[in-house]
Amino acid sequence: MPKKLNRYCSHCKKKTEQKVKQQSTGRPSTMKRGSKVRAMLRGLNRGIGNQGRFSRMKNQAKGNRKTTKKTAIVYTCTVCKKGKDQKKGKRTSKLVLE
Numbered sequence: 001m002p003k004k005l006n007r008y009c010s011h012c013k014k015k016t017e018q019k020v021k022q023q024s025t026g027r028p029s030t031m032k033r034g035s036k037v038r039a040m041l042r043g044l045n046r047g048i049g050n051q052g053r054f055s056r057m058k059n060q061a062k063g064n065r066k067t068t069k070k071t072a073i074v075y076t077c078t079v080c081k082k083g084k085d086q087k088k089g090k091r092t093s094k095l096v097l098e
């Protein structure tokens with residue numbers, strides 16, 4: 001995929017040159033649903049052992065099942081410097097910006 005594209009900008013209301021950038025995933029939250037910290041605060045997963053539910057290895061295996069991920073691209077207009085997210089991601093194993 002090219003680093004710069006000519007796309008329609010809804011703020012300038014015309015076609016402008018726009019930068020292509022992949023969104024970063026960030027860190028997972030510790031207080032989200034399915035996290036061990038949250039379960040402990042709610043009175044679950046107390047005592048010794050995993051209790052067959054909160055294993056980290058189990059979650060890792062779940063994440064590695066799919067070989068491709070949907071792309072998350074941000075287009076930034078070089079004129080007004082406003083960004084816009086990609087409408088619909090496509091499945092790829094690797095996104096290369098050249």
Ligand SMILES: [Zn+2]
Nearest residue numbers: 009012077080
């Ligand atoms: Zn613009």
